[in-house]
Amino acid sequence: MTSKAGISIEGLNKSFGETAVLKNINLDIAPGERVVVIGPSGTGKSTLLRCLNFLDRPDSGTIRVGDLTVDPANASRSDILALRRRTSFVFQNYALFANKTARENIAQALITVKGQSKADAMARADETLRETGLADKANSYPAALSGGQQQRVGIGRAMALDADLMLFDEPTSALDPEWVGEVLDLMRRVAEQRQTMLIVTHEMQFAREIADRIVFMSDGQIVEQGKPEQLLEAPEDPRTKAFLRRVAKVGLE
Amino acid sequence: MRALDFEYMWDLVPVLLGYVPLTLFMSLVGMFFALILASVLAVERVFRVPVLDVFVRLFISFFRGTPLLVQLFLFYYGLPQVLSFLTTINGVTATIMGLTLHFSAYMAESIRAAILGVDRSQWEAAQAVGMTQGQMMGHIILPQAARVAAPTLVNYFIDMIKGTSLAFTLGVTELMGAAQKEAAGSFLYFEAFLVVAAIYWIMVEALSFSQRHLETYLNKAYAR
Numbered sequence: 001m002t003s004k005a006g007i008s009i010e011g012l013n014k015s016f017g018e019t020a021v022l023k024n025i026n027l028d029i030a031p032g033e034r035v036v037v038i039g040p041s042g043t044g045k046s047t048l049l050r051c052l053n054f055l056d057r058p059d060s061g062t063i064r065v066g067d068l069t070v071d072p073a074n075a076s077r078s079d080i081l082a083l084r085r086r087t088s089f090v091f092q093n094y095a096l097f098a099n100k101t102a103r104e105n106i107a108q109a110l111i112t113v114k115g116q117s118k119a120d121a122m123a124r125a126d127e128t129l130r131e132t133g134l135a136d137k138a139n140s141y142p143a144a145l146s147g148g149q150q151q152r153v154g155i156g157r158a159m160a161l162d163a164d165l166m167l168f169d170e171p172t173s174a175l176d177p178e179w180v181g182e183v184l185d186l187m188r189r190v191a192e193q194r195q196t197m198l199i200v201t202h203e204m205q206f207a208r209e210i211a212d213r214i215v216f217m218s219d220g221q222i223v224e225q226g227k228p229e230q231l232l233e234a235p236e237d238p239r240t241k242a243f244l245r246r247v248a249k250v251g252l253e
Numbered sequence: 254m255r256a257l258d259f260e261y262m263w264d265l266v267p268v269l270l271g272y273v274p275l276t277l278f279m280s281l282v283g284m285f286f287a288l289i290l291a292s293v294l295a296v297e298r299v300f301r302v303p304v305l306d307v308f309v310r311l312f313i314s315f316f317r318g319t320p321l322l323v324q325l326f327l328f329y330y331g332l333p334q335v336l337s338f339l340t341t342i343n344g345v346t347a348t349i350m351g352l353t354l355h356f357s358a359y360m361a362e363s364i365r366a367a368i369l370g371v372d373r374s375q376w377e378a379a380q381a382v383g384m385t386q387g388q389m390m391g392h393i394i395l396p397q398a399a400r401v402a403a404p405t406l407v408n409y410f411i412d413m414i415k416g417t418s419l420a421f422t423l424g425v426t427e428l429m430g431a432a433q434k435e436a437a438g439s440f441l442y443f444e445a446f447l448v449v450a451a452i453y454w455i456m457v458e459a460l461s462f463s464q465r466h467l468e469t470y471l472n473k474a475y476a477r
Contacts, residue, residue, distance in 0.1 A: 055377050081383060089381035095374035099396045099474050108392060109382035141474040161382060 004031045004196055005066025005086070005164045007052075012061030014044070014051055021047045023220040025061070029165065032194040036207040036228075039217035040243055045200040046092075048217070049167045052198070053087045054080045065164050085113060088158035092170040094150040096142040102129060102153045103138040106160045114161070128156040132186055148179025152186050159190060166190070168199040204247055208232055216240045262444045265435060269448055272428040273456070279345060279427070280414040283352035287413070288406070290353060291360035296390055298365045309361075316358035322419055325351040329423045344425035352416055356409050363405040367398035400471040407464045411457050418453075428452060 012025040021044040029035050037045045050056040052063060058072045065086045070079045096105050103125045110121035129135050132152040142150050151171055158166055171187065172180045184206050191197060191210040201207060207214055208228045215225040216235070224237045235241050297309045316324065329347040333340045371394050379389035421430035428449055436445035 053381055055380060081385065084381060085383035087381075089378075091374060091378065091381075093374055095378035095381075097378060097393050098372075098375060099393065099400075101474075109384065112388045112392060113383040141476075143475050157382065 006031045006033075007165050007196070007198075008062075008064040009052070010062045010064070012048070012051060012063070013059045014047055014056060015059055021220050022051065022058070025220075025222060027215065027222065029196060029198060031164075031196055034191050034195075034197045034210055034212050035199070035215060036211040036213075037198065037200045037215045037217055038202070038204070038207060038243075039223075043217050044220040045217050046169050049089070049169050049198065049200055052165070052167060053084045053089055055089070085161075086164045088161040088163035088166050090151070090154050090158050090166065090168045090171045092174050094142070094147070094154045094174070096145075096150050096153055096157070098142055101139050101141055102134060102145065102149075102156075105142070105153055106157045109157070110160060124160055125156075128160045129153075131159070131189070132156040133182075146179060147175045148182045151175060151179070151183045155183070155186055155190065159195075164196060166195055166197045168197065168201070170200050170202065172201065172203060202247075204232070216243065218243070257447075258441055258444050261439065261441050262448050265432075265445060265448050266452075268435065269428060269431055269452060272426070272431045273452065275345070275425075275427045276414065276417050276456070279349055279352065279417040279420065280410070283349045283356065283413055283417075284410050286349070286353040287357040287360055287409075290357035291364055292395065294357060294361035295364035295368060296395075298361065299368050300386070313358045313361055316355050317362075321351060321355050321416055322422065324355055325419055325423060344420055344423035347423055348417060348420040348425060351419075352413050355416075356413050360402075360406055360409050363409075364398060364402050367400075367402035368394055370401055371397045400475075403468055403471055404464070407460065407467070411460060414456060414460070415453060 007027075007029040009025055009027040012022055013020070014022040025048060027035075037048065039045055047056055051058040054070075054072075054075070057075075060072060062069055062071045063083065064070075065083065068079075068082055068086060070083045075083075096102075097108065100108055103122065106125035106128050107118075107121040110116045110124055111118055114121075116124070126135065126138060129138050132155065134149060134152055134156070137145060137149060137153075140149075142153070145153065155171070168187065172183050175183060180203070184203060187197075187199070187206075188210055199207075199211075211228050213225060214228050214231045216223050216231060216237070216239075218239045224231060224235060224240050231240070232244065235244060294309055294313065297305060298313075325347060328351050329342065329344060333342060375393055375397060376389065379393045384392070417427060418429040420427050421433065424430075426434065432445045432449040436442045439445070
């Protein structure tokens with residue numbers, strides 16, 4: 001595997017209108033590190049991810065990926081493009097290109113963005129489809145795939161980009177329960193390759209399994225972070241404790 | 254009341270059919286350029302490029318707001334008086350220009366609406382994989398918008414085919430002009446224009462037939 005850059009986020013702020021959604025977020029992620037973000041709904045977890053590739057433009061702060069530093073105060077269009085090309089994104093609603101087959105969904109960016117030949121891109125797409133267990137769906141359009149299959153293509157599309165940082169925005173939240181397992185399995189395999197990952201999820205068991213570090217966010221701030229066993233079993237902040245109690249209750253039902 | 258002269262009509266058919274290629278030529282070339290221009294205008298309207306947007310809106314407003322016939326007269330009779338290099342503009346060229354500009358203004362609006370109808374997730378996914386705006390429009394957004402816009406665009410194409418008959422007012426001997434000349438000789442106006450109407454009708458019906466194939470093709474990604 002090629003050596004990848006770490007990510008450094010400093011003083012990130014984002015407001016929607018009067019509402020401050022991210023308040024001075026600081027977070028460093030080492031190459032190969034798998035970080036899971038948990039926290040109550042509406043606390044800015046998704047916005048954090050979306051700010052990291054400028055799907056939402058942060059108001060201030062800096063994002064550093066390797067030698068690339070992007071500051072929203074003066075980020076040019078090419079800075080944003082460069083940032084997006086060093087990250088990849090898995091969407092909650094899959095967001096596969098509706099007019100492209102599974103294979104084309106993966107190959108498209110390899111051709112247009114990475115400048116690979118069509119043959120190379122298609123070969124890489126087929127390889128990725130095999131890894132995701134969807135070789136037989138190469139020519140299927142998203143509309144003909146189940147939610148779980150669509151999300152596996154979505155993850156495959158992000159994997160093939162070979163980005164410094166893979167961002168997962170609640171990748172299983174929109175899935176019917178029966179498809180959650182196969183998507184988590186695929187994410188485990190991605191994690192085993194020591195791909196740098198930043199994952200927003202409500203799957204606590206999964207987080208405990210694969211995370212090197214868990215970050216707890218509340219009200220737009222990082223409240224507490226640590227190794228999974230430490231954060232999940234011996235949280236210090238009362239907000240973390242309250243959240244974990246609520247989640248545990250749901251888990252028992 | 255008199256009986257229709259069917260023999261005259263029958264003899265007229267091959268004569269008038271000889272003008273169908275010109276009609277098709279003007280409408281196909283017009284449609285080709287109108288589609289390109291309309292897509293450019295529509296994309297501009299979506300992104301609202303500063304300054305340029307004012308001109309695009311003015312363009313669309315003018316070409317939607319004035320009759321096609323007036324526009325054709327402006328190009329053919331008017332412009333050469335102002336722009337000397339246009340003195341050699343011929344009727345066919347003027348008609349194609351007029352049709353292109355006129356219909357691109359309408360088509361731009363329906364393409365724009367189709368673009369705005371493409372789900373937000375498609376834009377975000379294209380951005381997230383690092384596509385430029387041009388790549389995003391070309392590979393993801395416009396192909397999906399085409400599917401939505403296709404039925405309306407075919408409608409405009411039908412209108413454009415029929416619009417080529419106005420070339421006759423610029424002295425072009427096309428389908429309509431030829432029928433007019435024939436009728437002027439025979440005084441059988443009803444018969445002559447009935448044949449013209451039938452030919453237009455059949456052309457448009459043939460197009461509607463291919464429209465179904467076009468829509469099946471554009472829908473193939475959405476079949477379950």
